[in-house]
Amino acid sequence: MKIISNKISIICGHYGTGKTNLAVNLARDHAKAGEKVTIVDMDIVNPYFRTSDYKKILEDEGIEVIAPVFGATNLDLPSLPAAMYLAFEKEGTVIFDLGGDDVGSTVMGRFREKLTGKDYEMLYVINRYRDLDCDPKATAEILSEIEKVTKLKATGIINNSNLMYETTKDHIEEGHRYALETASLTGLPVVATVLRRDLSEEYREKPIPGMGEIIPVDIIAGPSF
Amino acid sequence: MSEKVLMKGNEALAEAAIQAGCRLFFGYPITPQTELSAYMSKKMPKIGGLFLQAESELAAINMVLGASAAGKRAMTSSSSPGISLKSEGISYIAGSDVPAVIINVQRGGPGLGSIQPSQADYWQATKATGHGDFQLIVLAPSTVQEMADFVGQAFDLGDKYRMPVMILSDGMLGQMMEPVSFPDKGEPVIPERPWAASGHGGKRPHNIVNSLYIEAKDLEKTVVERFKKYDIIKKEEQRAESYLTEDAEIVIVAYGASSRVARSAVNSARAEGIKVGLVRPITLWPFPTDAIEATVPTAKKYLTVEMSMGQMVDDVKLVVNGRKPVSFFGRTGGIIPTPGEILEEIKKLNGKEA
Numbered sequence: 001m002k003i004i005s006n007k008i009s010i011i012c013g014h015y016g017t018g019k020t021n022l023a024v025n026l027a028r029d030h031a032k033a034g035e036k037v038t039i040v041d042m043d044i045v046n047p048y049f050r051t052s053d054y055k056k057i058l059e060d061e062g063i064e065v066i067a068p069v070f071g072a073t074n075l076d077l078p079s080l081p082a083a084m085y086l087a088f089e090k091e092g093t094v095i096f097d098l099g100g101d102d103v104g105s106t107v108m109g110r111f112r113e114k115l116t117g118k119d120y121e122m123l124y125v126i127n128r129y130r131d132l133d134c135d136p137k138a139t140a141e142i143l144s145e146i147e148k149v150t151k152l153k154a155t156g157i158i159n160n161s162n163l164m165y166e167t168t169k170d171h172i173e174e175g176h177r178y179a180l181e182t183a184s185l186t187g188l189p190v191v192a193t194v195l196r197r198d199l200s201e202e203y204r205e206k207p208i209p210g211m212g213e214i215i216p217v218d219i220i221a222g223p224s225f
Numbered sequence: 226m227s228e229k230v231l232m233k234g235n236e237a238l239a240e241a242a243i244q245a246g247c248r249l250f251f252g253y254p255i256t257p258q259t260e261l262s263a264y265m266s267k268k269m270p271k272i273g274g275l276f277l278q279a280e281s282e283l284a285a286i287n288m289v290l291g292a293s294a295a296g297k298r299a300m301t302s303s304s305s306p307g308i309s310l311k312s313e314g315i316s317y318i319a320g321s322d323v324p325a326v327i328i329n330v331q332r333g334g335p336g337l338g339s340i341q342p343s344q345a346d347y348w349q350a351t352k353a354t355g356h357g358d359f360q361l362i363v364l365a366p367s368t369v370q371e372m373a374d375f376v377g378q379a380f381d382l383g384d385k386y387r388m389p390v391m392i393l394s395d396g397m398l399g400q401m402m403e404p405v406s407f408p409d410k411g412e413p414v415i416p417e418r419p420w421a422a423s424g425h426g427g428k429r430p431h432n433i434v435n436s437l438y439i440e441a442k443d444l445e446k447t448v449v450e451r452f453k454k455y456d457i458i459k460k461e462e463q464r465a466e467s468y469l470t471e472d473a474e475i476v477i478v479a480y481g482a483s484s485r486v487a488r489s490a491v492n493s494a495r496a497e498g499i500k501v502g503l504v505r506p507i508t509l510w511p512f513p514t515d516a517i518e519a520t521v522p523t524a525k526k527y528l529t530v531e532m533s534m535g536q537m538v539d540d541v542k543l544v545v546n547g548r549k550p551v552s553f554f555g556r557t558g559g560i561i562p563t564p565g566e567i568l569e570e571i572k573k574l575n576g577k578e579a
Contacts, residue, residue, distance in 0.1 A: 016233060016402055047256055047340050048400035074339040074559065129230050129404075132240065163229055163404045222401050225489040225564055 001026060001192055001213055003156075004121055005035060008094045010108065010152070013125035014142050015046065015100020018160040018221075022125060022194055023097035024054050025217040031063050036092030041067040042107055043099035044078035049221045051097045064090075080107065088114040102145035112151045123191065124154045128161040128178035129171065136178060140185040156191035157183050159211070164219060167196055176208050183210075226406040234372040235260035235399040238328055238392065239268070241376035242300050246413035247326070248274035249299040251288040253281055255307045256340045257396035258330035262302065282307045286314030286327075293323040294434035296421025298380055302328035304396070305346050306337060308354070315389055316355025320436030322420075322451070324383030326376065327361075327391045330399040333559035341559025342396035342482055347536035350393045351510040358448050360455050362390040362462065363509040365480040369403035371507075377413070382462065384416045386454060393509060395532065397482040397561060458511055465513035466505040467520070469495065473502030475574050476520045478541050479530040480506045483555075483562060487530045490567035499575050509537070517544040526574050527551040530567055532560070 003009075004026065011019045020043070027039040039058060041051035051058075052067040059065055066087050069079045087094055088111065098105045124143050128134060147153055161175020172195065179190050193211040195203055200216035207214055232240070239261045242250070250265040262278070269276040279285035285301050292299035303311060308329045318325050331346050333339030350363045362382050364375045372394060379390040422432045438444035469491060470476060479487040484505040494501045504520060506513045527545055529538035535553040542551045554570045556562045 016231065048396065074333075074341065127231065130232075132227075132230050132232075134228075163231060164402070166229065166404045223397060223485070223561070225485045 001029075001215055003191060004095065005030065005093055008088065008096070008115065008118060008120040010096040010098060010120065010122040010150075011125060011158075012098045012105050012108075012122060012146050012150070012154070013100065014130060014139070015104060017100075017125045017127040017130050018162070018194070019100070019125050020049065020051050020097055021219060021221040022158065022160060022215070022217060023051060023095050024058065024220055026215070027058060027063050027095055028061055030093045031061050037062075038064040038066065038087055038090045038092065038094045040084060040087045040094065040096045041065070042084070042096050043104055044068050044080070044107055045099040045104045054220065084111070085114070088118070101142060102149045105146045106149040108150040108152065115152065121156065122150070122152050122154045123156050123158050124186075124188065125158045125160050126179060126182055128175040129163050134178065136181040136185055139182045143186055154186070154188055157186065157188050158192045158194060158215075159190055160194040162194070162196065167199060169199075172199065172203070173208065176211060180210055226408055229404040229406045231402050232369055232373075232405045233260050233400060233402050234366075234369045234394060235330065236264045237369050237373040237405050238302070238376055238394070238399075239264035240407065241373040242326065242380075243268060243272065243274065244407055244413065245298065245377040245380045246415050247298040247300050247380065248272070249292045249297050250275065251277050251279055251285040251292070251299065251301050253279050253285050253303065253307060255304045257332055257342070257399050258302050258304045258328065260399070261328065261330070282310035283314060286311040287317070289325045289327075290314055290318050290321065290323065293318065293325045294321065294422050296418040296423040298415060300326040300328070302330065304330045304332045305334050305343065308346065308349065312349070312355040314355075315361070316357050316359065317436050318389045319355070319359035319361065320357060321434050322387045323434060324380070324387055325389045326379045326383060327389055329391060329393050331393065331395040333557070339559035340396065342398075342532060342561060343557065343559055344395055344481060344483060344532040345534070345536070345557060346393065347509065347531070347533060350391050351512070351540075354391070359451065360388075360510055362386070362388065362458065362511070363393050364390065365393050365507060365509050366398060367481050367484050367505065369398070369401065369405045372398060373405050373407060384418075386458060387420070388454075393481065395482050462508060463511045463513040463515055464507035465516035466507060467516055468503040468505065470502030470504060470520050471523070472500050473520065473523060474525045475499065475501040475528060475571060476524040476526075477501065477503045477528045477530055477567070477571075478506065478517065478537070479503065480509060480537065483530050483532050486562050486564050487567055489564040490571060493564060493568050494571045499571060501571055506537070512540045512544075514544045517541060521545060521548055524549055528570060528574060529553050530562065531555045532562070533557050
């Protein structure tokens, strides 16, 4: 995704919208494109299915992983490593994967001053199919709660509307409408639409207007059986 | 059915309880069931329900007993160590003949153990959730959809038999996300509870909900009656899924998360021409003896797979009763077996004479 190259980007959103899956995919794509990439797991509220789980794969691909001290262990202890401060000084592409909602994003608040004068993106990930009430107003409300605790303003929306392996073109189109509605409620642009790799080709060639950049992803988070 | 959405298993359990008419949730926080309580805390106040974080697990389960005694659908959820704490209250609920739904999103044990998925509470759920002669109905979902479906069924079974029902899940099922839909139905039908201590306005004799019996002979009579009910449940309520068992020479028995891994291994083994099938118990109590019995004529060997040191394997052995060898493969402490590991076990069994 062009706009995140060689700067800091912060991936936030309602929990379970696919932040970690997206962050890991983006880190790998940018590393493959030859960029120096650092991924920061800032999720200290959820002990399952998180960036730290993919540490080895990422490091093998030359990506630096900064994770909570007890990430991916049995200690349910929210503690941050000193290295997290250094992440703000890194060269290249730095991706912060926040925890879900305002609760999971709170930790970013203490680092706000580190971003003063820096060019960064804060990208709000949404998934229409994570919301039983399918209400863009509620989705916009979650963002304002996240902005309150991070003391940062989001710069764009990433539409990750999907039903995992059951996603169809209808879901993609309905998800897109939902993203546009959320965009108009928040005043933010839809900077990108995330699609499962096998569904992405068609939309890369012929995107629906307003989709932004198409990001193909593999589903890596969660069990494989 | 409603449109499909992506949900974590824990959230599906919570939403399904609300849709089943449960408006009273009493809990105490523990990983990895957290999202269930979090969902309840967000949603219950919006729909006129109650989410109450009690001061302890003991308090929470006794609030469930109180709410159920008053004739309301009530639920609590926890994870392994928390269920141990609740077990006294669960025994009181069983002894009081009131329905209640108890969720266990299992983690590694014993003790504080781990926060990773486990199935080491099988014995606790099916044999010894508390003191005294009693049983719980125990349902074991294996998908997020089943997490949703089984909650309403658990409430209905509890009402039908006036007894506590447990959903025995685990951290993996609780935390993972899958598409799920909910039935399109209006207000849930909650049966009348003429036994409830919910006020009578002097129009009927008062009801007593209690597990204390002053005379031993009265307690014996009550327990014996309860066991007659258990006999009916054993006959009527067994559930299991049989997968590729018709010609299976090796039959795997696995439930919940480990049944997903086992199914994957069965598919790989079939691709290599090994005649293997899977019996997946859905009710852990009553144990699906009929489904396992049905495989005995064709099976040469049994393999029980669990995320424990081997607990359900005892019940499989009781059914097979020495007619065929029953072996066990498990990982414990929060480790999920891989399909490859189970495939290796299948191959080992396939290579050996019975």
